[in-house]
Every structure is written in C-alpha cells, then in structure tokens.
Amino acid sequence: MTTSTTLKPFTLADAGGAEYRFPRGRLALLCFVKEDCPTCRLSMPLLEAAHRGFGDMVDVWAIGQDTLGNAVLVEQYGLTVPVLDDDALGVSFAYDLDTVPSVFLVDGDGNTLRSFIGFGRDDWSELIDELATMTGLAVPLVDWEEYPESRPGCGSRSVEPVISERLVAEAAGSPLRARKIEIASGDDEHEFLFDQGLTDGLPAVPPTPERVLRMLSGTKRDAQEVVAIVPPNLAPATVEKVAINAVMAGCKAEYLPVVLAAVEAMCTDEFNIHGVSATTMGASPAMIVNGPIRERIGMNSGLGALGAGNRANATIGRAIRFVLRNVGGAKSGGTERSTLASPIKFTLAFAEWEERSPWNPYHVDHGFDPEDSVVTLFAATAGPTLVVDQTSTSARQMGGSIGLVMETLAHPRARGSQDTLLVLCPEHLDTITRDGWTKQQLLDRIQEVTSRPLRELMPDEDSGVGIRPEQFGPDGPTEEQLNQLMPKFANTDNIHLVVAGSDAGKFTSVFQGWSSGPRGSMVVSRKIEEA
Amino acid sequence: MCAMKILDPTDEREPIRRQLTPRPEHLTGTVGFLDISKPRGNVLLDRLEVLFTERLPNVEVRRYAKPTFTKPAPEDLRRKIAEECGFVIEALAD
Numbered sequence A: 001m002t003t004s005t006t007l008k009p010f011t012l013a014d015a016g017g018a019e020y021r022f023p024r025g026r027l028a029l030l031c032f033v034k035e036d037c038p039t040c041r042l043s044m045p046l047l048e049a050a051h052r053g054f055g056d057m058v059d060v061w062a063i064g065q066d067t068l069g070n071a072v073l074v075e076q077y078g079l080t081v082p083v084l085d086d087d088a089l090g091v092s093f094a095y096d097l098d099t100v101p102s103v104f105l106v107d108g109d110g111n112t113l114r115s116f117i118g119f120g121r122d123d124w125s126e127l128i129d130e131l132a133t134m135t136g137l138a139v140p141l142v143d144w145e146e147y148p149e150s151r152p153g154c155g156s157r158s159v160e161p162v163i164s165e166r167l168v169a170e171a172a173g174s175p176l177r178a179r180k181i182e183i184a185s186g187d188d189e190h191e192f193l194f195d196q197g198l199t200d201g202l203p204a205v206p207p208t209p210e211r212v213l214r215m216l217s218g219t220k221r222d223a224q225e226v227v228a229i230v231p232p233n234l235a236p237a238t239v240e241k242v243a244i245n246a247v248m249a250g251c252k253a254e255y256l257p258v259v260l261a262a263v264e265a266m267c268t269d270e271f272n273i274h275g276v277s278a279t280t281m282g283a284s285p286a287m288i289v290n291g292p293i294r295e296r297i298g299m300n301s302g303l304g305a306l307g308a309g310n311r312a313n314a315t316i317g318r319a320i321r322f323v324l325r326n327v328g329g330a331k332s333g334g335t336e337r338s339t340l341a342s343p344i345k346f347t348l349a350f351a352e353w354e355e356r357s358p359w360n361p362y363h364v365d366h367g368f369d370p371e372d373s374v375v376t377l378f379a380a381t382a383g384p385t386l387v388v389d390q391t392s393t394s395a396r397q398m399g400g401s402i403g404l405v406m407e408t409l410a411h412p413r414a415r416g417s418q419d420t421l422l423v424l425c426p427e428h429l430d431t432i433t434r435d436g437w438t439k440q441q442l443l444d445r446i447q448e449v450t451s452r453p454l455r456e457l458m459p460d461e462d463s464g465v466g467i468r469p470e471q472f473g474p475d476g477p478t479e480e481q482l483n484q485l486m487p488k489f490a491n492t493d494n495i496h497l498v499v500a501g502s503d504a505g506k507f508t509s510v511f512q513g514w515s516s517g518p519r520g521s522m523v524v525s526r527k528i529e530e531a
Numbered sequence B: 001m002c003a004m005k006i007l008d009p010t011d012e013r014e015p016i017r018r019q020l021t022p023r024p025e026h027l028t029g030t031v032g033f034l035d036i037s038k039p040r041g042n043v044l045l046d047r048l049e050v051l052f053t054e055r056l057p058n059v060e061v062r063r064y065a066k067p068t069f070t071k072p073a074p075e076d077l078r079r080k081i082a083e084e085c086g087f088v089i090e091a092l093a094d
Helices: A038-054 A067-077 A090-094 A121-135 A161-170 A189-195 A209-216 A239-249 A253-266 A273-278 A311-327 A395-406 A426-433 A439-450 A479-483 B041-055 B075-084
Strands: A010-013 A019-022 A028-033 A059-064 A083-085 A102-106 A112-117 A180-183 A226-230 A235-238 A284-290 A349-351 A374-388 A418-424 A495-499 A507-515 A524-527 B004-007 B030-035 B060-065 B087-091
Touching (some): A028 A038, A059 A067, A209 A253, A209 B004, A226 A311, A273 A507, A374 A418, A395 A507, A439 A495, B030 B041
Parallel strands (some): A284 A349, B030 B087
Antiparallel strands (some): A226 A235, A374 A524
C-alpha cells in the first residue's frame, strides 16, 4: 500500500477496438500485465474473478503490454475481463512502471486507494475483501490455498532498453525537435537515405529517435542549443542536428563532444569552411585530436592512424562532413566544386601520439593545458604524401628530406601561400631527437633547405608557374632581389607538426594545405567540453 | 512490419518526402497503361482504352505489363515506360 497519487487519464482500446476511458467516475481496478510474465499469468484468474464479482460496479481492467500476448491470455484463461491494448506502452511509460503485474485500486477521480506490484496472496485477498466492502457485493469464491504466498513480478516492457529509449524519445518532454520522417515499411531505409541525398555515397546508420537520444547522452549541452551556423546555407546546427548526423556517421555517444567542438571550429570565420568546400582545388578538414579524450574514446594515434579500421577516427571525421553536407547543404556539384576532390572528403581524423614524443604536443604549443582535450582542424587539399627516408642518420639530414618533399607541395616553386600538416613518424622523430633537436630546430631546417633564390622560382620555359616578375615593378626584380632566398613557407608557424604512426617504419607524411591566412583558411583549435 | 521513423538530418528547409509530379491540365502525347498482372486488371485497362480512344483520339495509348504483381516493376520496364510515355495509368486492383 502506498500513499495516494492521482493516476493520469488515458484512453485505450481492447482487441475489438472498443475504447475505454479512464477515469470514468467510478471505482476501477487496473492491472498491468504482459503475457510472458509467470507472475502476471498467476494473477489472471484473480483479476477475472474480481471482474465477474464486481464488474457491475467497478471497472476491472487488465492492461496488456503486447497485442499478441493479450490474445494468448484471453484464450488461455477464458477471460471476460476487458484486456486493454497498451502495445505502444504509452500508458505503462506514463505510469512509470518498473514491474508487472502492477495493480491499482482507484477511486472515481483517479486517486489510488491501494496498489501493489508482483503477486501477494494477502494483497489480493485484502483487495477483494475491500472491493466487497465498498460495493456491498458478495466476495467471489477463491481457493487461496492454490496460490503461493508471494511471487516477484517481471520487468515492465516499458523499461526494456531499446523500448524505453523510444518511449522517452516520443514522450512530450522529449528533447528531440527535428522533423520526423517516416520510411514506409516496404522501403529499404538505406536506399531511402541514398535516394534523399543524405549520405556521402557510403551507407549511413538510420538516425532513429532512439539512436539520436542515445547519442545525446554523450553531452550535457541542451539539445536545442545552436552549436554553429553552418555554411553554405548558413543553417543553424543545434546539438540535436549534430547528434543526428553523428548517428548517421556511426559515432558512439562518447564521441559527440569531439564532433561538437569540431563543428564549432569548422564554422569559424578563420577556418572558412565555405571556401574550403567550394574551392575547385578540393579541400576538406583534416582533424587532429589532442589531450586525455584520445584514450578515453579509443582514437588511433599509432599504427595506421591515418587509415581505416578505427571507429572513432573514421566516424568523427565523417560526422563533421555529414553536418556540412546535410545541415550546411554543401554537396558535390552544388556549392562543392572540387575538380577532383580527394578521399579526405569522406573522413580524416586522428590523434597525436603525445606520449611518444619528447616535444610538447600540438595543443600545448598553441596555448592549451596538457590536460585539455582539443580538436584542431586543418584544411587539407592533398596528402598524405610520404617522406620516404630510410637512410638519413642525423637530424639535419632528416629535416632536409622532409623539407625537400614539402617543397613539392602544390608546386616546387609555390612559396608562402600555404600551410602544411606534418605527421612525423616515430622512427624519424627518433633520428631527429637523438641529436637533441627541438621542434623549432626541425621547422627552421625545413625553411632552410627549401630556401631558393628568387631567380629559380620564376616562370620559365619548363613551367609557367612561379613568382611573376611584374610583382617587383615594371622593371622586374633587381639583381639583389633575384638572389634573395625564399623559403617554402611564410613562417615556421605555417608548418603544423604532430607525431603519429607506428614504431616501425620510416615514413613521415605531409598534407598540403589550401590558401592560408585570413583570405583562405586558418588552422583552428577548440577545446572539447566533455560530458 | 512497422514503418521506421528517422529524424531529419538537414536544416529542414526542403521537403524530404517524395513529391507528386505536378499534374498538367491537358493530356497529350503518349499514355502508358501498366497492368501489374493482378487478375482482371486487363479488363479495367481494356475498358479505359476504349474510352480514351473515343474521347481523346489524339492521345496514343501503349500497353505494358509487369511480370508479376508481387515484385516491383523491373528496372528495364520502368525505363521503357519513362522513355516512351508522358503519363502512366496503373491498374492496381483485383
């Protein structure tokens, strides 16, 4: 017996379609049951007896949790008591049931007079006695000796894992506001997503309300908070919309904070995702993750870090592409105008192997604390291009090799217009640090080895690409200017160095950037707010 | 089997369901009559064809049939109808 509460009104139908409204202004005995619960089955004859004994004055109703099971109960127990169909579990959910059977004796206004869960012989006999007293009708004959003293109930179907998520998603207080799309039962959901242009050309996970709700458990942020305004359509991406796209990309809920931070970074003026998407050069964000979250969500920073096989790497990178595509409306042939594009347009995210390097990790060099988890976006147009060097034995040689390969990015004569992402492999790192070099020394060496006199960087008969003489006035460059050395990058800050890859193998990778600086895309880092 | 519900991943400015093709005011050109091969579908289409020939002498009627009503029309048949006809009338019922 519990203190009285007022039960919520409901309308349910029986198998024949007759509607039952609660409350009806008279006593009611409600018993929630499911067919595969032995304790519910044990209770059915008593409920039937109560209906036969008091049904003229009391609404005695069984409320069954699945349509097929209800029919089985009616047949096996020869029930005449109305069995109402709560297959959708809306009432079971609204009543916050944990257990079946759940029995409620209720007055005409819906206030509970008595309630219990599971089976208790005394509970039932007292209930039946009370009904007899209240109605003045005879106590139906029950052979109580046939019944056990007590039996625990079973879990209500409304709290089963997948079902409860659906019910929360559908309830009035649901955090979900996105338009619901019904895929007809004859349609294949994957074909539907392809047909609607919602995927990147690979299958996507259908974003059901249950899955999206589970995804939202990965953040404390309000589902309707606007994370960013996404170009090119300048559409607001709420936490919910990001979560929907993260589901489609295959993310787990614990990846969501990374995706949210990456969407914020992507949609800054500095990163300029509109230009990155639209350029015929074909750019796409390459994402580097630093800090403790790498380990927690199992990102790969080691063997094969830039390739396939790790769920976190693959799906986080894909999720921001989905946000860009679906929320922002950036689609190939629309505002995405890449001449060739690259597989980076599917996904590229990886973690830095901070522990492998004696140098500061990337985020610490850029003003964050070591304990911060940080996502960094680099607009990559090509790569990974390998620096294959199995023979250099000094830091100077190693830096020279990396620089000489970097010089070819975009065009060997291209100078100062791009950033680059340098993913240094552990064996090359060891060659460099064995000589006691700092990160800055390596970057300086790259600038040194790529420095060429202007006269070698001008267009000629071999190639029309180069620094044009008219930039130096109508008479062209002076002799002094022609001898002036020009490094590949405007500044060592334009070389973004992280350490990743397996312990074995002398293969560093470099990624070519897009146009750098305020007129192109700048590398943007954002702290990841964890749930 | 229940229909699956998903949440719209887009900014919701475009309707996502398939839309009906706009209905023109006048019937011209070629109309395909597709018999899905349910019993007596041909009877309905035979009668319609008589009426069309009487009332719309300038409209050409072409007949097609699905191999079986239990499966979607084969891709080749759909393409053929789309190429040859401006309109299609499908006889669904028994």
